Each structure stands twice: as C-alpha cells, then as structure tokens.
Amino acid sequence: MMPLVGDREERRRAAREAVVQARLEAERPWWQRRLFAWFISLPSRFWRSLKWWGRELGEGAFEVLLGLVALVFVLAVWMLGSWAWQTAPVPTGVLIAAAVAFLTFGGVEFFRDRRRGRLAMTAVIAFCFVALWVVPYVLF
Structure with missing residues (x-):
C-alpha cells in the first residue's frame, strides 16, 4: 500500500x-x-x-x-526450660537428652558424604545452628 x-x-x-x-x-x-x-x-x-x-x-x-x-526466642526457650525443670525434672531431662541426641545425629550427618531424607537435613541444620551459636563462646 x-x-x-x-x-x-x-x-x-x-x-x-x-x-x-x-x-x-x-x-x-x-x-x-x-x-x-x-x-x-x-x-x-x-x-x-x-x-x-x-x-x-x-x-x-x-x-x-x-x-x-x-x-526473644532464646529467652522464651530458657524460661520454658527453667519452668519445665522446676515442674518435672525427669521429663525435662529426657527432652534435653533427646535434643542432644538429635544434634549429635545432625553432626554425624553433616560430616557424611551423603545425606538421607528430610529428617537428616533438619538435624544438620539444627546442628549447624547450634554450632554457630556455641563456637564463638568456646573460642573467645
């Protein structure tokens, strides 16, 4: 056009x-x-x-x-743990032992070559989180 x-x-x-x-x-x-x-x-x-x-x-x-x-989260966990220890020390001790075992499982899985499943990844994340909070207090 x-x-x-x-x-x-x-x-x-x-x-x-x-x-x-x-x-x-x-x-x-x-x-x-x-x-x-x-x-x-x-x-x-x-x-x-x-x-x-x-x-x-x-x-x-x-x-x-x-x-x-x-x-605030750390303070709330500390207060709940203190209250639970005063109320029922045996179940609180079992809960603390389970948390330590879970963190140990996360540490073992962290140093493995191959991780298995979501629970293992959750344990690894929990281990790394706690390690990052604890390592500065141990080193310094």
Whole structure:
C-alpha cells in the first residue's frame, strides 16, 4: 500500500523540525548543554539515591528486628526450660537428652558424604545452628 502524499509531507515537516532543533542544540555553548543535561538527570539521580538509602536502611532495620526476634526466642526457650525443670525434672531431662541426641545425629550427618531424607537435613541444620551459636563462646 502506498503512503498518502499528505503523510509524506507530514513526515518531511517533522524531520525538518528535528534538524532545526538539533542545530539549535549544537549552537548552544558546551556549558549550557552540560548544565541542561545535569539538570534533566537530577530527578532520576535523586530517586536512585532515595532507593539506595531505602534499601540500606531497610536491610539494617530488618537485621535489628531479626536479632530481636532471635533474642526473644532464646529467652522464651530458657524460661520454658527453667519452668519445665522446676515442674518435672525427669521429663525435662529426657527432652534435653533427646535434643542432644538429635544434634549429635545432625553432626554425624553433616560430616557424611551423603545425606538421607528430610529428617537428616533438619538435624544438620539444627546442628549447624547450634554450632554457630556455641563456637564463638568456646573460642573467645
């Protein structure tokens, strides 16, 4: 299908206008072009800076929140263990022995070449978690 004559004229007029605008831009001094480019890029740089600060502050706040949750969890486990020991020492001792056995199983599975099943992976994760909490106290 052939383009209409009016459409061709419209495109030629738009091309001429673009050439005129490019020549006007080229005639401006370099410092005006650079200042204009800097001024135009200012909003995007501002938003990128805000997004970066938001990410950094968000990560920091999340780490603090996660640390507080971990401390509350440890405190709750300690309080429950203390209450359980005062209430029924024999079942609490059995529970502690089972937890130690589970962590030992996780340690054995951690150093094996091949792990078996979800229970083994859970034990390995529990072993690594406890090891990461205990090793700094033993070393330092």
